[in-house]
Amino acid sequence: MPRVFRCGDHKxxxxxxxxxxxxxxxxxxxxxxxxxxxxxxxxVGHARAMVCDGxxxxxxxxxxxxPGSDPVSVEKEKxxxxxxxxxxxxxxxxPISIDTYKSEVAREALDAGACLVxxxxxxxxxxxxxxxxxxxKASVVxxxxxxxxxxxxxxPRYNNVVREVMDQLRAQTAMARRAGVPKxxxxxxxxxxxxxxxxxxxxxxxxxxxxxxxxYPVLIGTSRKTFIGKILGTDVDDRxxxxxxxxxxxxxxxxxxxxxxxxxxxxxxxxxxxxxxRMKS
Numbered sequence: 005m006p007r008v009f010r011c012g013d014h015k016x017x018x019x020x021x022x023x024x025x026x027x028x029x030x031x032x033x034x035x036x037x038x039x040x041x042x043x044x045x046x047x048v049g050h051a052r053a054m055v056c057d058g059x060x061x062x063x064x065x066x067x068x069x070x071p072g073s074d075p076v077s078v079e080k081e082k083x084x085x086x087x088x089x090x091x092x093x094x095x096x097x098x099p100i101s102i103d104t105y106k107s108e109v110a111r112e113a114l115d116a117g118a119c120l121v122x123x124x125x126x127x128x129x130x131x132x133x134x135x136x137x138x139x140x141k142a143s144v145v146x147x148x149x150x151x152x153x154x155x156x157x158x159x160p161r162y163n164n165v166v167r168e169v170m171d172q173l174r175a176q177t178a179m180a181r182r183a184g185v186p187k188x189x190x191x192x193x194x195x196x197x198x199x200x201x202x203x204x205x206x207x208x209x210x211x212x213x214x215x216x217x218x219x220y221p222v223l224i225g226t227s228r229k230t231f232i233g234k235i236l237g238t239d240v241d242d243r244x245x246x247x248x249x250x251x252x253x254x255x256x257x258x259x260x261x262x263x264x265x266x267x268x269x270x271x272x273x274x275x276x277x278x279x280x281x282r283m284k285s
């Protein structure tokens with residue numbers, strides 16, 4: 005039997021190719037595209053374009069999680085994301101994901117038609133998040149983070165970053181299972197840039213295959229992140245090549261999903277990589 009990941013009525017057959025989650029930030033202050041898609045019409049148009057370019061999932065976020073960012077209120081986050089979700093579920097034939105760690109936002113987003121919760125806290129910031137996901141028969145991305153967005157980049161330290169990330173993901177996926185989330189509706193994400201140094205990020209990318217031992221499909225998000233800028237000496241709007249390279253290495257390691265801004269360019273790179281690695285026609 006092939007491995008699958010289920011999201012709403014959609015089924016992703018794993019190992020066939022690499023799937024892409026397109027990033028849609030409806031925020032004024034996200035690190036790379038803050039303010040560009042705060043207007044709902046602009047957001048919907050950008051989501052349509054990403055799907056045309058090859059995005060398999062659209063991930064909508066209403067609060068920036070850049071290093072040092074402050075949280076926004078539940079009501080403000082809902083005002084940003086809910087109108088866009090309601091439009092997109094009517095117009096697009098791909099799953100809609102809500103990027104939030106607040107169970108109140110997740111609940112209403114799922115009721116509005118989203119079918120995946122991308123929780124940067126790995127179900128740790130809202131005690132009832134796992135129950136909300138299970139009750140709505142939704143899917144979830146369980147991500148690793150050290151600290152909070154406000155504090156995560158203040159000298160993060162690990163004795164063994166891969167082992168410690170896996171330990172936290174193992175514990176939090178077990179929590180999801182106990183709450184009633186089926187195994188085939190869980191993704192794991194090592195949280196590149198979320199409480200990691202440049203070296204930590206590089207090690208997690210090159211060793212991403214180890215995360216598959218957890219028994220869940222793996223998602224990774226390196227798109228335009230600071231560690232790329234530090235390595236290449238480039239600003240946030242000049243990190244495409246570094247994003248491409250890091251995603252290709254992750255695919256070589258067996259990653260199943262990538263979360264990206266530049267859908268068209270990365271779709272082409274990963275189509276070529278998949279052909280070479282998986283030998284699919």
